[in-house]
Amino acid sequence: MNTVIRKIYPPPKINMKEILRYSGVKKSDDKLLSLTEECIREVSAHISYKVCYKKCDISHHGDTVYADSIPINSKNLLHTLKDCNKALIFCATLGLDFDRMLRTFSSSSPSKAVIIQAIGAERIEALCDAFSRDMESIYNKKGLFLKPRFSPGYGDFDLSFQKEVSCLLNFSKEIGVTVNSSYILSPSKSVTAIIGLSDKECKKVNNCNLCTMTNCPFKDDLRND
């Protein structure tokens, strides 16, 4: 059985453009920029960058993928993991204090709350990227390559798999993340995902194309990137 490892990362570099995009701002001005910078200063101390992960065995039987003997019915995931027999499964979180800050600003300043919410979205992505880079540097040395990370809720990968990830990683104990009865994670800025490990180098794909949502305000932006 593989061990669950817990890691804390230093704050990843901030991507201002992403924060503005998540705030719904297409063209920013000085005032918005300084407000965003002010928000970043106010929340930075309230964000932690915690990840727990483990390596698990992947096997395929028909349309079902097994992660450490736990079955997952998802064609999209099957496709992503098609030439992998190992994968990393992880959970990342910014911690509960971020939610408290967000709630505080919802009361005192909704405009800041919108920006802080966007900061959270950018930060958790940045944390997942930092984790991926870290793993890449470890596994590339062993001749393995990382597939794109794939989360419950992407494509046909059911959100209810959060519960299974919770059992595999015991992330409530490791980093204080919990799953509620609607399979939503708390703290709110938390992500679980699977990253396939393959001995073939793989090209980057855009997960956006897998998604069936048609009215996503961010979809076009991503395509333009």
Add this chain to the structure above:
Amino acid sequence: MNIREYIKSNTLYLDGAMGTMLQKAGIMPGEQPERWNISHRDEIIKIHKAYYDAGSNVVNTNTFGANLLHYEEDELRSIIKAAIENAMSAREMSLNPNPKFIALDIGPLGRLLKPYGDLEFNRAVEIFSKTVRIGAAYGVDLIYIETMNDSYETKAALLAAKENSDLPVFVSNAYSEDGKLITGASPEAMVCMLEGMGADAIGVNCSFGPKELSDVIDKILSVTSTPVIFKPNAGLPKNINGKTVYDVTKEEFSEEIASKMKLGVSIVGGCCGTSPEHIKTLYDITKNLTPPQITEKNLTVVSSYTHAVEFDDKPILIGERINPTGKKRFKQALIENDIDYILNEGIRQKEAGVHILDVNVGLPDIDEKAMLEKAVCELQSIINLPLQIDTSDVTAMERALRQYNGKALVNSVNGKQETMDKVFPLIKKYGGVLIALTLDEKGIPDTKNGRIKIAKKILKEAEKYGIRKNDIIFDPLAMTISADKQAAKVTLDTVEEIKHKMGVHTSLGVSNVSFGLPKREFINSTFFSMALTKGLSAAIMNPFSVDMMKVYHAYTALSAMDDNCAEYIDFANSVETSEAVISAKNSNNDINDVSGLQDAIIKGLKEQAGKITSELLKTVKPLDIISTEVIPALDIVGKGFEEKKVYLPQLLMSAEASKAAFETVKEYMSGDKTSMEVKCPVVIATVKGDIHDIGKNILKLLLENYGFDVYDLGKDVAPQEILDKVIECSAPIVGLSALMTTTIPAMEETIKLLREKASKCKIMVGGAVLNQDYSDKIGADKYAKDAMEGVRYAEDVYIKL
């Protein structure tokens, strides 16, 4: 032998890991370990017996996850029964002559409590209660609550243990890298809360190896008067060839624990990665070691979900602003259930530097019991200051104390027998530091001696309940000098005697002293400084009064309580800046930057909008300000947003600016709601199961801006609750928000219920996953793609009414 007696004079050896041993015995990932109590009895008995043989006095039953969230009641009963029987068999079989006890093991539920998770506090208590009742019925010697990484859940478990058994309860928490629980509590805060509630032993388990937990243990030892538990992991897990290996040897493990036993830790064992060999080694190395007794610390201390606040020489400031007395705007907020207003009063006082927030929501027209509970829950969800629960309604007090995440300050008890009979049992049960007023059935004595006599009576009565004098703070009552010239002097003398002769802390509601006099601040601040020199420990005061804050900061600096005068300098600078800002603003630019209220709102300048409104109110009628300035500005910004020229944060900045204008108008009209034009009521909520509320909050702000009477039910709201509100306030419009595909069924269910029982009500829906198709499918009247569209729809419905 009773374990409570045993731990007074003996080291108590606990067991080591169960999970690690089960893995060795072949349990598979995903398999429920508790089921092994029945399916693999011999394996479980073998593990328990190995620990007893190794020297453990206590083994924990294999019931870490045995609760109603994981098992149906019948199975739960069989599992716990079997688990206890297994431990009993092991106890009989082990030949070790040491006293042997069985602990009912209770681990965390794996769900986060409200408001950040979806589990109700009282539901959590119920779930734990079931496990406790079954365990107690089958005969354990104690309850061991372990690996809890949230203070609130820890409280729920301890409360369940206390309400459902008389068994001794040990509590040990899992700490994070920063030396705190994952939800923020410091070791000192945990000791404060758990001692207050009467835990028999307190400590640490799991988390890390003994070395990494050294600081946490030291902190606990420095403040606790209760036996201390240390049950760490065998270091950190490493993955070696697919196997989990812990990096601390059993000798290192035992030596580290022994070093803490020399400082006072007396209950020891191991967690993840430890085995009977670790316990054997630990036992052999330490069996001749006698840990020094834990001494009574006699601290007067309250706590929040993050930290403890101690009453000591340095005075404690208790913010008095969350209180409707004499505040029309606050009364209005309470009547309208405007929690945001209350929260903002809390946030501002915290920023002004208070250490504790007084919470008083007593008003004849409102349900104080429900409101106090709600205010406490909301405040403690965002403000990390300890709260002072301030009410004369004992039921309200109990409900608030139960929900409180920490050890509260409670205001108040007094010398009336009836009051003492009701309040002391609550403090005994939930913990708390109690403000005791020196008055009784006969009123407030005019003399120091009269008040001291009552104080002594209160202490004597408290003792009957086992409440120590350090959990009492006397308020010797400041009375106005305008009615009695001796009043202040009597109070000051009483403060001095209580503090220096009786050795008990004091607190005063300072501002009463000047009642009926002009320029009350002059008197209040001088009285405050006189009281401080007499030894006053705390004051309930207005932190927005510069005079009062001046006294506090100058006093602490002058009394050698402020290192390098750092706090004083900070304060002095802040006063300077705000004075400078005020004069700058008065003289020139900021206001001149904008051409009027309309412009201030369009530019999103909150402060200016408020100020210009105050100016305008001198010459213009309130309603004219709204119709000629605020509404046109909102329209311009709203159109800009719809045309994608104004972005969401800018829209909201304008909305906040117009809210500031509204607030100023409201204050001016002294909360006279009838004279404000209000459109129809709108009920809004994030549906059951969903915890995302940013979008809903935005809608709320904009609807209020446009004059709607908004009833915001919050997030994770059940269909019935939404229906009840719609009927109660005859709302013609409901706004529902959902962010996840998994919560759309809850939205559909809500719509169905509303269609059945409130068919006239129009329903609009919004949220990230929604679109027109979904909206049609679940039967909503309107899909609003953003908050502005929601407002436009509400206006349409309103016009057609």
